[in-house]
């Protein structure tokens with residue numbers, strides 16, 4: 001994965017950037033009026049209705065707030081898969097797939113980190129990429 005990967009292969013084009021080391025960052029919005037941080041970046045703040053929304057590179061780690069294992073997946077999606085809410089370290093709550101051993105589901109409040117992976121495939125097999133989270137392997 002690198003910064004030159006085609007945006008056409010992303011489920012949400014323009015929401016992921018890569019730093020010099022090719023680590024992914026989610027790009028959210030920061031409201032210039034009230035300071036609300038949101039993902040993805042809105043055109044209008046849902047809190048104060050301001051249209052002054054700035055780009056904001058979000059934290060890459062957070063805590064697993066909740067997740068659910070989905071067995072009835074949409075066409076082209078792997079099954080089963082886990083979908084999660086993650087509370088990023090900068091306070092933004094993100095809904096995203098969770099990459100984990102579903103036979104041994106993770107516990108809540110563990111630290112997770114942002115990765116980019118395959119969300120699903122087009123009918124011709126072309127992968128569609130998206131942001132997702134995986135548990136951080138803590139040093140023992």
Ligand SMILES: [Zn+2]
Nearest residue numbers: 031034045048
């Ligand atoms: Zn606002």
